[in-house]
Amino acid sequence: MxxxxxxxxxxxxxxxxxxxxxxxxxxxxxxxxxxxxxxxxxxxxxxxxxxxxxxxxxxxxxxxxxxxxxxxxxxxxxxxxxxxxxxxxxxxxxxxxxxxxxxxxxxxxxxxxxxxxxxxxxxxHPLLVNLGVEPLLNGFTSSYLYRMTRGKKVAIKQLIMDAKIVVGVGNIYANEALFLSHLLPERPANSLTQKEAGALVANIKKVLRQAIKVGGTTLKDFLSADGKPGYFAQQLKVYGREGLPCYICQQRIAQTRQGQRSTYFCIKCQQ
Ligand SMILES: [Zn+2]
CATH class of the missing domain: 3.20.190.10 (MutM-like, N-terminal)
Structure with a gap:
Protein backbone atom coordinates (compact mmCIF):
# COMPACT_ATOMS: atom_id res chain seq x y z
CA MET A 1 0.00 0.00 0.00
CA HIS A 125 -14.96 16.45 1.10
CA PRO A 126 -16.40 13.69 3.34
CA LEU A 127 -13.27 11.56 2.79
CA LEU A 128 -10.93 14.34 3.87
CA VAL A 129 -12.79 16.51 6.35
CA ASN A 130 -12.07 14.35 9.41
CA LEU A 131 -8.40 13.74 8.76
CA GLY A 132 -6.01 14.67 11.56
CA VAL A 133 -3.14 17.13 11.24
CA GLU A 134 -0.39 16.77 8.64
CA PRO A 135 2.73 15.37 10.35
CA LEU A 136 5.15 17.59 8.42
CA LEU A 137 3.27 20.85 8.87
CA ASN A 138 3.49 23.27 11.78
CA GLY A 139 0.24 22.07 13.35
CA PHE A 140 1.92 18.86 14.51
CA THR A 141 3.74 20.09 17.61
CA SER A 142 4.72 18.63 20.97
CA SER A 143 1.91 20.52 22.68
CA TYR A 144 -0.61 19.18 20.13
CA LEU A 145 0.48 15.56 20.64
CA TYR A 146 0.70 16.02 24.41
CA ARG A 147 -2.85 17.40 24.46
CA MET A 148 -4.12 14.50 22.31
CA THR A 149 -2.61 11.93 24.70
CA ARG A 150 -4.29 13.29 27.83
CA GLY A 151 -6.89 10.92 29.24
CA LYS A 152 -6.05 8.22 26.66
CA LYS A 153 -5.00 4.82 27.96
CA VAL A 154 -4.47 3.41 24.46
CA ALA A 155 -0.89 2.39 23.59
CA ILE A 156 1.14 5.30 22.24
CA LYS A 157 1.89 3.38 19.04
CA GLN A 158 -1.79 2.99 18.29
CA LEU A 159 -2.45 6.64 19.06
CA ILE A 160 0.16 7.97 16.63
CA MET A 161 -1.20 5.62 13.93
CA ASP A 162 -4.72 7.04 14.34
CA ALA A 163 -5.41 9.13 11.22
CA LYS A 164 -7.95 11.23 13.11
CA ILE A 165 -5.06 12.53 15.26
CA VAL A 166 -2.22 12.67 12.73
CA VAL A 167 -2.20 11.31 9.17
CA GLY A 168 0.42 9.20 7.45
CA VAL A 169 2.20 7.57 10.40
CA GLY A 170 2.13 4.02 9.08
CA ASN A 171 3.38 0.97 10.93
CA ILE A 172 6.99 1.21 9.75
CA TYR A 173 7.27 4.89 10.68
CA ALA A 174 5.56 4.42 14.06
CA ASN A 175 8.01 1.64 15.01
CA GLU A 176 11.03 3.63 13.89
CA ALA A 177 9.97 6.90 15.54
CA LEU A 178 9.27 5.16 18.88
CA PHE A 179 12.69 3.52 18.80
CA LEU A 180 14.42 6.85 18.13
CA SER A 181 12.38 8.37 20.99
CA HIS A 182 13.32 5.61 23.50
CA LEU A 183 9.62 4.89 24.06
CA LEU A 184 8.08 1.44 24.44
CA PRO A 185 5.27 1.04 21.88
CA GLU A 186 2.94 -0.34 24.59
CA ARG A 187 3.28 2.74 26.82
CA PRO A 188 -0.15 4.13 27.67
CA ALA A 189 -0.48 7.39 25.74
CA ASN A 190 -1.44 9.36 28.85
CA SER A 191 1.82 8.41 30.59
CA LEU A 192 3.94 10.48 28.18
CA THR A 193 5.55 13.62 29.50
CA GLN A 194 5.55 16.80 27.43
CA LYS A 195 9.25 16.24 26.77
CA GLU A 196 8.62 12.69 25.51
CA ALA A 197 5.79 13.93 23.30
CA GLY A 198 8.16 16.53 21.88
CA ALA A 199 10.82 13.92 21.09
CA LEU A 200 8.24 11.69 19.44
CA VAL A 201 6.91 14.50 17.24
CA ALA A 202 10.46 15.40 16.16
CA ASN A 203 11.26 11.78 15.34
CA ILE A 204 8.03 11.19 13.39
CA LYS A 205 8.93 14.20 11.24
CA LYS A 206 12.49 12.92 10.92
CA VAL A 207 11.58 9.40 9.71
CA LEU A 208 8.95 10.72 7.27
CA ARG A 209 11.34 13.31 5.84
CA GLN A 210 14.04 10.67 5.45
CA ALA A 211 11.60 8.38 3.65
CA ILE A 212 10.52 11.16 1.29
CA LYS A 213 14.17 11.94 0.65
CA VAL A 214 15.01 8.41 -0.44
CA GLY A 215 11.78 8.17 -2.38
CA GLY A 216 9.53 6.28 -0.05
CA THR A 217 10.01 2.92 1.55
CA THR A 218 7.82 -0.04 0.91
CA LEU A 219 7.97 -3.78 1.16
CA LYS A 220 6.37 -4.21 -2.24
CA ASP A 221 7.43 -3.03 -5.64
CA PHE A 222 6.84 0.61 -6.33
CA LEU A 223 7.42 2.53 -9.51
CA SER A 224 8.54 6.10 -9.19
CA ALA A 225 6.60 8.75 -11.05
CA ASP A 226 8.82 8.55 -14.10
CA GLY A 227 8.36 4.79 -14.28
CA LYS A 228 11.80 3.79 -13.06
CA PRO A 229 11.56 0.92 -10.60
CA GLY A 230 13.33 0.72 -7.36
CA TYR A 231 13.41 2.94 -4.39
CA PHE A 232 16.04 2.08 -1.88
CA ALA A 233 14.51 1.21 1.44
CA GLN A 234 15.84 3.61 4.02
CA GLN A 235 17.86 1.99 6.74
CA LEU A 236 15.34 0.73 9.26
CA LYS A 237 16.55 0.52 12.85
CA VAL A 238 13.93 -1.83 14.32
CA TYR A 239 11.22 -2.60 11.77
CA GLY A 240 11.57 -6.16 10.44
CA ARG A 241 14.66 -6.84 12.59
CA GLU A 242 13.27 -9.29 15.18
CA GLY A 243 16.03 -11.42 16.72
CA LEU A 244 18.79 -9.24 15.27
CA PRO A 245 21.07 -7.16 17.52
CA CYS A 246 20.05 -3.59 18.31
CA TYR A 247 22.31 -1.13 16.50
CA ILE A 248 22.75 0.81 19.76
CA CYS A 249 23.08 -1.82 22.54
CA GLN A 250 23.29 -5.26 20.83
CA GLN A 251 20.16 -6.49 22.68
CA ARG A 252 18.05 -8.67 20.35
CA ILE A 253 15.12 -6.76 18.82
CA ALA A 254 11.79 -8.12 20.08
CA GLN A 255 8.54 -8.46 18.15
CA THR A 256 4.94 -8.43 19.38
CA ARG A 257 1.52 -7.81 17.86
CA GLN A 258 -0.50 -4.70 18.60
CA GLY A 259 -3.92 -4.36 17.01
CA GLN A 260 -3.10 -6.80 14.17
CA ARG A 261 0.14 -4.96 13.36
CA SER A 262 3.70 -6.10 14.04
CA THR A 263 5.56 -4.11 16.63
CA TYR A 264 9.36 -4.18 16.91
CA PHE A 265 11.34 -2.73 19.79
CA CYS A 266 14.51 -2.90 21.87
CA ILE A 267 13.64 -3.67 25.47
CA LYS A 268 16.83 -1.95 26.69
CA CYS A 269 16.79 1.24 24.61
CA GLN A 270 13.05 1.90 24.83
CA GLN A 271 12.47 2.21 28.57
ZN1 LIG B 1 18.95 -1.28 22.10
Whole structure:
Protein backbone atom coordinates (compact mmCIF):
# COMPACT_ATOMS: atom_id res chain seq x y z
CA MET A 1 0.00 0.00 0.00
CA UNK A 2 1.51 3.34 -0.97
CA UNK A 3 2.42 5.28 2.14
CA UNK A 4 2.49 9.00 2.77
CA UNK A 5 6.15 9.40 1.71
CA UNK A 6 5.42 7.59 -1.56
CA UNK A 7 2.38 9.74 -2.25
CA UNK A 8 4.45 12.85 -1.54
CA UNK A 9 7.27 11.54 -3.75
CA UNK A 10 4.72 10.91 -6.50
CA UNK A 11 3.36 14.45 -6.09
CA UNK A 12 6.83 15.95 -6.36
CA UNK A 13 7.65 13.65 -9.30
CA UNK A 14 4.63 14.45 -11.48
CA UNK A 15 4.14 18.15 -10.66
CA UNK A 16 6.88 19.67 -12.88
CA UNK A 17 5.61 17.75 -15.93
CA UNK A 18 1.98 18.79 -15.55
CA UNK A 19 1.89 22.23 -13.94
CA UNK A 20 0.05 24.86 -16.07
CA UNK A 21 -0.56 22.26 -18.78
CA UNK A 22 -3.98 22.04 -20.45
CA UNK A 23 -5.97 18.82 -20.59
CA UNK A 24 -6.99 17.72 -24.08
CA UNK A 25 -8.67 14.43 -23.24
CA UNK A 26 -9.33 11.92 -20.47
CA UNK A 27 -9.58 8.22 -21.29
CA UNK A 28 -11.30 6.05 -18.70
CA UNK A 29 -10.87 2.37 -19.54
CA UNK A 30 -12.17 1.01 -16.23
CA UNK A 31 -14.58 3.21 -14.28
CA UNK A 32 -15.10 0.66 -11.48
CA UNK A 33 -12.55 1.71 -8.92
CA UNK A 34 -13.32 1.96 -5.22
CA UNK A 35 -16.01 4.43 -6.28
CA UNK A 36 -17.13 4.97 -9.88
CA UNK A 37 -14.94 7.34 -11.90
CA UNK A 38 -17.15 10.30 -12.99
CA UNK A 39 -18.43 9.61 -16.52
CA UNK A 40 -18.16 13.21 -17.65
CA UNK A 41 -14.52 13.63 -16.63
CA UNK A 42 -13.26 14.18 -20.18
CA UNK A 43 -15.92 16.85 -20.82
CA UNK A 44 -15.25 18.54 -17.50
CA UNK A 45 -11.46 18.70 -17.84
CA UNK A 46 -11.07 19.36 -21.59
CA UNK A 47 -9.43 22.75 -22.08
CA UNK A 48 -8.69 23.19 -18.36
CA UNK A 49 -5.17 23.96 -17.15
CA UNK A 50 -3.77 22.22 -14.08
CA UNK A 51 -3.07 24.89 -11.49
CA UNK A 52 -1.47 22.95 -8.66
CA UNK A 53 -1.07 19.51 -7.11
CA UNK A 54 -1.32 19.32 -3.35
CA UNK A 55 -1.44 16.41 -0.92
CA UNK A 56 -3.70 15.87 2.08
CA UNK A 57 -2.90 12.65 3.93
CA UNK A 58 -2.61 10.09 1.16
CA UNK A 59 -4.92 11.96 -1.21
CA UNK A 60 -3.53 13.89 -4.16
CA UNK A 61 -5.48 17.01 -5.07
CA UNK A 62 -5.22 18.18 -8.68
CA UNK A 63 -6.56 21.73 -8.78
CA UNK A 64 -8.22 23.17 -11.88
CA UNK A 65 -10.07 26.50 -12.04
CA UNK A 66 -13.42 24.65 -12.31
CA UNK A 67 -12.84 22.15 -9.49
CA UNK A 68 -10.51 19.56 -8.06
CA UNK A 69 -9.64 16.00 -9.00
CA UNK A 70 -9.10 13.87 -5.88
CA UNK A 71 -6.86 10.83 -6.41
CA UNK A 72 -6.10 8.00 -4.02
CA UNK A 73 -3.76 5.13 -4.84
CA UNK A 74 -5.63 2.61 -2.67
CA UNK A 75 -3.72 -0.65 -2.09
CA UNK A 76 -1.80 -0.98 -5.32
CA UNK A 77 -2.23 2.22 -7.35
CA UNK A 78 0.56 3.96 -9.24
CA UNK A 79 0.73 7.18 -11.19
CA UNK A 80 3.16 7.53 -14.04
CA UNK A 81 4.02 10.38 -16.32
CA UNK A 82 4.59 9.30 -19.91
CA UNK A 83 6.16 11.71 -22.35
CA UNK A 84 5.17 9.68 -25.40
CA UNK A 85 2.43 7.30 -26.41
CA UNK A 86 2.91 3.94 -24.72
CA UNK A 87 0.25 1.26 -25.29
CA UNK A 88 -1.78 0.78 -22.11
CA UNK A 89 -1.36 -2.45 -20.22
CA UNK A 90 -3.99 -4.44 -18.36
CA UNK A 91 -4.44 -2.32 -15.25
CA UNK A 92 -3.95 1.12 -16.79
CA UNK A 93 -7.45 2.34 -15.94
CA UNK A 94 -7.25 6.04 -16.72
CA UNK A 95 -5.13 8.44 -18.81
CA UNK A 96 -5.21 12.22 -18.55
CA UNK A 97 -3.69 13.61 -21.73
CA UNK A 98 -2.21 17.11 -21.79
CA UNK A 99 -1.59 19.50 -24.67
CA UNK A 100 2.19 19.16 -24.29
CA UNK A 101 1.84 15.45 -25.16
CA UNK A 102 2.39 14.28 -21.60
CA UNK A 103 0.09 11.55 -20.27
CA UNK A 104 -0.70 11.01 -16.59
CA UNK A 105 -1.51 7.30 -16.31
CA UNK A 106 -3.30 5.68 -13.37
CA UNK A 107 -2.58 1.98 -12.89
CA UNK A 108 -4.23 -0.04 -10.13
CA UNK A 109 -4.41 -3.86 -10.28
CA UNK A 110 -6.55 -4.21 -7.15
CA UNK A 111 -8.81 -1.23 -7.93
CA UNK A 112 -9.11 0.08 -4.37
CA UNK A 113 -7.88 3.45 -5.61
CA UNK A 114 -10.12 6.40 -6.36
CA UNK A 115 -10.56 9.14 -8.95
CA UNK A 116 -13.17 11.64 -7.75
CA UNK A 117 -14.25 15.09 -8.86
CA UNK A 118 -15.48 17.95 -6.72
CA UNK A 119 -16.40 21.53 -7.45
CA UNK A 120 -16.39 22.35 -3.74
CA UNK A 121 -13.43 22.76 -1.38
CA UNK A 122 -11.78 19.31 -1.52
CA UNK A 123 -10.59 19.68 2.07
CA UNK A 124 -14.26 19.64 3.10
CA HIS A 125 -14.96 16.45 1.10
CA PRO A 126 -16.40 13.69 3.34
CA LEU A 127 -13.27 11.56 2.79
CA LEU A 128 -10.93 14.34 3.87
CA VAL A 129 -12.79 16.51 6.35
CA ASN A 130 -12.07 14.35 9.41
CA LEU A 131 -8.40 13.74 8.76
CA GLY A 132 -6.01 14.67 11.56
CA VAL A 133 -3.14 17.13 11.24
CA GLU A 134 -0.39 16.77 8.64
CA PRO A 135 2.73 15.37 10.35
CA LEU A 136 5.15 17.59 8.42
CA LEU A 137 3.27 20.85 8.87
CA ASN A 138 3.49 23.27 11.78
CA GLY A 139 0.24 22.07 13.35
CA PHE A 140 1.92 18.86 14.51
CA THR A 141 3.74 20.09 17.61
CA SER A 142 4.72 18.63 20.97
CA SER A 143 1.91 20.52 22.68
CA TYR A 144 -0.61 19.18 20.13
CA LEU A 145 0.48 15.56 20.64
CA TYR A 146 0.70 16.02 24.41
CA ARG A 147 -2.85 17.40 24.46
CA MET A 148 -4.12 14.50 22.31
CA THR A 149 -2.61 11.93 24.70
CA ARG A 150 -4.29 13.29 27.83
CA GLY A 151 -6.89 10.92 29.24
CA LYS A 152 -6.05 8.22 26.66
CA LYS A 153 -5.00 4.82 27.96
CA VAL A 154 -4.47 3.41 24.46
CA ALA A 155 -0.89 2.39 23.59
CA ILE A 156 1.14 5.30 22.24
CA LYS A 157 1.89 3.38 19.04
CA GLN A 158 -1.79 2.99 18.29
CA LEU A 159 -2.45 6.64 19.06
CA ILE A 160 0.16 7.97 16.63
CA MET A 161 -1.20 5.62 13.93
CA ASP A 162 -4.72 7.04 14.34
CA ALA A 163 -5.41 9.13 11.22
CA LYS A 164 -7.95 11.23 13.11
CA ILE A 165 -5.06 12.53 15.26
CA VAL A 166 -2.22 12.67 12.73
CA VAL A 167 -2.20 11.31 9.17
CA GLY A 168 0.42 9.20 7.45
CA VAL A 169 2.20 7.57 10.40
CA GLY A 170 2.13 4.02 9.08
CA ASN A 171 3.38 0.97 10.93
CA ILE A 172 6.99 1.21 9.75
CA TYR A 173 7.27 4.89 10.68
CA ALA A 174 5.56 4.42 14.06
CA ASN A 175 8.01 1.64 15.01
CA GLU A 176 11.03 3.63 13.89
CA ALA A 177 9.97 6.90 15.54
CA LEU A 178 9.27 5.16 18.88
CA PHE A 179 12.69 3.52 18.80
CA LEU A 180 14.42 6.85 18.13
CA SER A 181 12.38 8.37 20.99
CA HIS A 182 13.32 5.61 23.50
CA LEU A 183 9.62 4.89 24.06
CA LEU A 184 8.08 1.44 24.44
CA PRO A 185 5.27 1.04 21.88
CA GLU A 186 2.94 -0.34 24.59
CA ARG A 187 3.28 2.74 26.82
CA PRO A 188 -0.15 4.13 27.67
CA ALA A 189 -0.48 7.39 25.74
CA ASN A 190 -1.44 9.36 28.85
CA SER A 191 1.82 8.41 30.59
CA LEU A 192 3.94 10.48 28.18
CA THR A 193 5.55 13.62 29.50
CA GLN A 194 5.55 16.80 27.43
CA LYS A 195 9.25 16.24 26.77
CA GLU A 196 8.62 12.69 25.51
CA ALA A 197 5.79 13.93 23.30
CA GLY A 198 8.16 16.53 21.88
CA ALA A 199 10.82 13.92 21.09
CA LEU A 200 8.24 11.69 19.44
CA VAL A 201 6.91 14.50 17.24
CA ALA A 202 10.46 15.40 16.16
CA ASN A 203 11.26 11.78 15.34
CA ILE A 204 8.03 11.19 13.39
CA LYS A 205 8.93 14.20 11.24
CA LYS A 206 12.49 12.92 10.92
CA VAL A 207 11.58 9.40 9.71
CA LEU A 208 8.95 10.72 7.27
CA ARG A 209 11.34 13.31 5.84
CA GLN A 210 14.04 10.67 5.45
CA ALA A 211 11.60 8.38 3.65
CA ILE A 212 10.52 11.16 1.29
CA LYS A 213 14.17 11.94 0.65
CA VAL A 214 15.01 8.41 -0.44
CA GLY A 215 11.78 8.17 -2.38
CA GLY A 216 9.53 6.28 -0.05
CA THR A 217 10.01 2.92 1.55
CA THR A 218 7.82 -0.04 0.91
CA LEU A 219 7.97 -3.78 1.16
CA LYS A 220 6.37 -4.21 -2.24
CA ASP A 221 7.43 -3.03 -5.64
CA PHE A 222 6.84 0.61 -6.33
CA LEU A 223 7.42 2.53 -9.51
CA SER A 224 8.54 6.10 -9.19
CA ALA A 225 6.60 8.75 -11.05
CA ASP A 226 8.82 8.55 -14.10
CA GLY A 227 8.36 4.79 -14.28
CA LYS A 228 11.80 3.79 -13.06
CA PRO A 229 11.56 0.92 -10.60
CA GLY A 230 13.33 0.72 -7.36
CA TYR A 231 13.41 2.94 -4.39
CA PHE A 232 16.04 2.08 -1.88
CA ALA A 233 14.51 1.21 1.44
CA GLN A 234 15.84 3.61 4.02
CA GLN A 235 17.86 1.99 6.74
CA LEU A 236 15.34 0.73 9.26
CA LYS A 237 16.55 0.52 12.85
CA VAL A 238 13.93 -1.83 14.32
CA TYR A 239 11.22 -2.60 11.77
CA GLY A 240 11.57 -6.16 10.44
CA ARG A 241 14.66 -6.84 12.59
CA GLU A 242 13.27 -9.29 15.18
CA GLY A 243 16.03 -11.42 16.72
CA LEU A 244 18.79 -9.24 15.27
CA PRO A 245 21.07 -7.16 17.52
CA CYS A 246 20.05 -3.59 18.31
CA TYR A 247 22.31 -1.13 16.50
CA ILE A 248 22.75 0.81 19.76
CA CYS A 249 23.08 -1.82 22.54
CA GLN A 250 23.29 -5.26 20.83
CA GLN A 251 20.16 -6.49 22.68
CA ARG A 252 18.05 -8.67 20.35
CA ILE A 253 15.12 -6.76 18.82
CA ALA A 254 11.79 -8.12 20.08
CA GLN A 255 8.54 -8.46 18.15
CA THR A 256 4.94 -8.43 19.38
CA ARG A 257 1.52 -7.81 17.86
CA GLN A 258 -0.50 -4.70 18.60
CA GLY A 259 -3.92 -4.36 17.01
CA GLN A 260 -3.10 -6.80 14.17
CA ARG A 261 0.14 -4.96 13.36
CA SER A 262 3.70 -6.10 14.04
CA THR A 263 5.56 -4.11 16.63
CA TYR A 264 9.36 -4.18 16.91
CA PHE A 265 11.34 -2.73 19.79
CA CYS A 266 14.51 -2.90 21.87
CA ILE A 267 13.64 -3.67 25.47
CA LYS A 268 16.83 -1.95 26.69
CA CYS A 269 16.79 1.24 24.61
CA GLN A 270 13.05 1.90 24.83
CA GLN A 271 12.47 2.21 28.57
ZN1 LIG B 1 18.95 -1.28 22.10
Missing amino acids: PKLPEVETTRQGILPHLLKQTVTRVIVRQPSLRWPVPERLSKILKGEALQDIQRRGKYLLLYFSCGCLILHLGMSGKLRVLSQAVAPSKHDHCDIIFANGVVLRFNDPRRFGAILWTEDDPLQ
